Amino acid sequence: MSSKIDGAGLAKLETLEQAVTLIQRLNTVVERMAQSQRNNQPLAGFRQQVQRAAAPAASLLKPQFEPISDMVTNVVLISTRGGSDQQKVRSLREAVAQIKVQLDSAESRVRKQHTVTDEADGSSENS
DSSP, rough: EEEOOHHHHHHHHHHHHHHHHHHHHHHHHHHHHHHHTTTOOOOHHHHHHHHHHHHHHHHHHHHOHHHHHHHHHHHHHHHHHOOHHHHHHHHHHHHHHHHHHHHHHHHHHHHHTEEEEOOOOSSSOOO
């Protein structure tokens, strides 16, 4: 017996793989923002960068993984909120970490739900 992933599962895994790359880009922006905050530099320019990095990921995930897409959209909302820069950076880091966990979890679920097992050839020929 061997196990394979069906077509729908492969499509979902491809989507998740692309999303991981986009979320890594978002993470890079957030980490650069944290570095600027530590150096007491203004963070105003990062709001648009966060939005540019998050929008493609949110639209990619929306059809198949809407809850994760909503989490990505929430990152944009966090970046536009008022309050201290330190709290904003902390919230953004936590949100990105949660998204990464959810993407990992979604990949595991997809692999589990879309695995099909093929029985060895010849076992049913004698019937």
